Amino acid sequence: MYTEKVMDHFTNPRNVGEIENADGVGQVGNAKCGDIMKIYLKVENDIIEDVKFKTFGCGSAIASSSIATEMIKGKSIKDAIKVTNKAVVEALEGLPPQKIHCSVLAEQAIKSALYDYAQKHNIQLEGLEDFDPNEDHHHDEEAE
Amino acid sequence: MNKRVYLDYSATTPVKKEVLDAMYPYFDEKFGNASSIYSYGREAKQAIDLGRQNVARLIGAQADEIYFTAGGSEADNWAIKGIAYANKEKGNHIITTKIEHHAVLHVCEYLEKNGFEVTYLDVDEDGLIDLEDLKKAITDQTILISIMFANNEIGTIQPIEEIGKIAKENKIYFHTDAVQALGNVEIDVKKLNIDLMSVSAHKIYGPKGIGALYIKKGVKIHSFIHGGAQEKRRRAGTENTSGIIGFGKACELALENMDNHIEKLIKLREKLINGIIEKIDYVRINGHREKRLPGNANIVFEFIEGESLLLSLDLVGIAGSSGSACTSGSLDPSHVLMAIGLPHEIAHGSLRLTIGDFTTEEDIDYVLEQLPKIVERLRQMSPLYENVKGGQK
Numbered sequence: 001m002y003t004e005k006v007m008d009h010f011t012n013p014r015n016v017g018e019i020e021n022a023d024g025v026g027q028v029g030n031a032k033c034g035d036i037m038k039i040y041l042k043v044e045n046d047i048i049e050d051v052k053f054k055t056f057g058c059g060s061a062i063a064s065s066s067i068a069t070e071m072i073k074g075k076s077i078k079d080a081i082k083v084t085n086k087a088v089v090e091a092l093e094g095l096p097p098q099k100i101h102c103s104v105l106a107e108q109a110i111k112s113a114l115y116d117y118a119q120k121h122n123i124q125l126e127g128l129e130d131f132d133p134n135e136d137h138h139h140d141e142e143a144e
Numbered sequence: 145m146n147k148r149v150y151l152d153y154s155a156t157t158p159v160k161k162e163v164l165d166a167m168y169p170y171f172d173e174k175f176g177n178a179s180s181i182y183s184y185g186r187e188a189k190q191a192i193d194l195g196r197q198n199v200a201r202l203i204g205a206q207a208d209e210i211y212f213t214a215g216g217s218e219a220d221n222w223a224i225k226g227i228a229y230a231n232k233e234k235g236n237h238i239i240t241t242k243i244e245h246h247a248v249l250h251v252c253e254y255l256e257k258n259g260f261e262v263t264y265l266d267v268d269e270d271g272l273i274d275l276e277d278l279k280k281a282i283t284d285q286t287i288l289i290s291i292m293f294a295n296n297e298i299g300t301i302q303p304i305e306e307i308g309k310i311a312k313e314n315k316i317y318f319h320t321d322a323v324q325a326l327g328n329v330e331i332d333v334k335k336l337n338i339d340l341m342s343v344s345a346h347k348i349y350g351p352k353g354i355g356a357l358y359i360k361k362g363v364k365i366h367s368f369i370h371g372g373a374q375e376k377r378r379r380a381g382t383e384n385t386s387g388i389i390g391f392g393k394a395c396e397l398a399l400e401n402m403d404n405h406i407e408k409l410i411k412l413r414e415k416l417i418n419g420i421i422e423k424i425d426y427v428r429i430n431g432h433r434e435k436r437l438p439g440n441a442n443i444v445f446e447f448i449e450g451e452s453l454l455l456s457l458d459l460v461g462i463a464g465s466s467g468s469a470c471t472s473g474s475l476d477p478s479h480v481l482m483a484i485g486l487p488h489e490i491a492h493g494s495l496r497l498t499i500g501d502f503t504t505e506e507d508i509d510y511v512l513e514q515l516p517k518i519v520e521r522l523r524q525m526s527p528l529y530e531n532v533k534g535g536q537k
Contacts, residue, residue, distance in 0.1 A: 002455075007455075010452070010455060013525065016524070016525050018530070027527065031488070031489030031492070031528060032488040034477070034492040035449065036527050037527075038527040054526060054527040055525055056447065056449055056526040056527055056528045057449050058450075059451055059452050062525065
């Protein structure tokens with residue numbers, strides 16, 4: 001049911017953990033629905049120097065978080081904001097239809113962490129003007 | 145393939161060698177249609193009679209009270225719809241529980257759309273119904289009580305004898321889905337006052353695609369499949385001869401081995417449950433601790449999600465199942481775990497391991513060696529576990 005890529009990221013997830021004194025932290029999803037993603041960012045000169053994640057969820061939630069961290073590590077904030085759930089699905093070489101929401105969560109987790117970074121540093125980030133960190137993006141399957 | 149351990153006997157069981165041997169001749173050598181009068185037909189007819197006797201013997205019924213179906217779900221559908229429509233002049237009310245198999249629940253929901261009323265009884269935290277609730281739910285319109293013998297997820301065994309007594313006193317038909325209980329609990333339909341009972345072969349080392357509905361003599365029920373004289377015109381269609389003989393053989397073996405089987409399974413189950421409790425923190429055992437199926441262990445591991453647990457177990461060759469939403473394709477965790485009062489976030493982390501006749505002590509040792517590592521790895525990844533590690537919980 002899962003691609004090799006998903007299984008690879010599930011069995012060997014990249015960037016698991018926490019960052020102390022992170023520059024931005026984002027958490028999305030809720031335990032009630034069965035998945036929570038938390039992303040920690042370390043940002044220097046608008047570049048994401050380091051990123052870690054913690055996820056409570058199914059195999060595809062863990063794989064989506066893992067690959068999402070890989071996709072933004074070393075990238076500029078500007079590029080990180082542009083990561084879509086579709087890009088996450090493509091990077092994983094596909095997700096089953098009922099698991100697309102996991103990729104949505106991954107996109108939202110990145111945005112949420114960047115939003116937190118922007119708030120802390122009192123800056124506006126292009127592409128996050130309409131972002132609402134408290135909105136329940138969960139299972140928003142039309143977002144693809 | 146590396147080591148594999150199958151612990152999902154409640155999902156299905158392997159067919160035993162003796163069962164397969166009994167079935168083989170009915171595919172080629174004795175392939176006749178039981179409705180034919182020549183020798184080929186008579187051979188098949190004899191096999192069906194024998195199968196029927198064997199199934200009847202395991203549950204204390206008479207052979208002519210056993211009606212073969214394509215499985216447990218069909219038997220449930222037949223029992224409930226057949227009773228509802230045949231007795232609708234008497235009343236339109238059905239009583240069942242919130243933890244039934246979907247083959248019962250979805251039929252009840254269907255009937256609700258067609259003029260019937262259904263009461264879904266609550267269960268307590270162990271999964272047991274309250275007999276007083278049952279008595280109170282009965283009205284002069286009640287025509288059927290359908291309560292499962294033992295639950296497929298948490299293994300809890302209901303007070304069937306008491307339910308049968310209440311049904312009898314109130315002259316209401318009593319159906320029980322005994323798919324999980326068959327072969328794992330002693331069943332005597334007469335002593336337990338059961339009017340209808342669903343059973344299935346593939347849960348007791350028989351083949352898939354064959355089950356039966358026990359219908360007590362005199363019960364007023366509609367036919368399920370029209371179009372032939374098979375099963376006394378109540379369930380038409382050429383009989384699944386090999387399946388029936390196989391089901392019969394599986395029942396015969398189950399009856400012979402019942403005591404040993406139960407004793408062995410309980411021993412392994414307790415070893416598994418106690419080992420898990422000893423080695424892993426933040427676990428809870430679902431279902432009644434004693435009134436449960438001998439082979440059923442249902443455990444919740446807090447802070448992790450069931451599907452990732454199953455995937456991880458599969459990677460080391462262990463096969464189990466979960467009540468997590470992610471394994472069911474829906475967004476809610478299992479209705480059974482909800483009904484026993486588990487919060488959503490906890491129900492997502494459930495694991496069902498079910499033990500059977502081919503499970504060994506070594507299998508359990510292997511699980512007890514692998515499971516703690518897997519749970520710990522997933523917890524290390526879980527944001528829910530962060531606050532717990534420092535002993536803050």
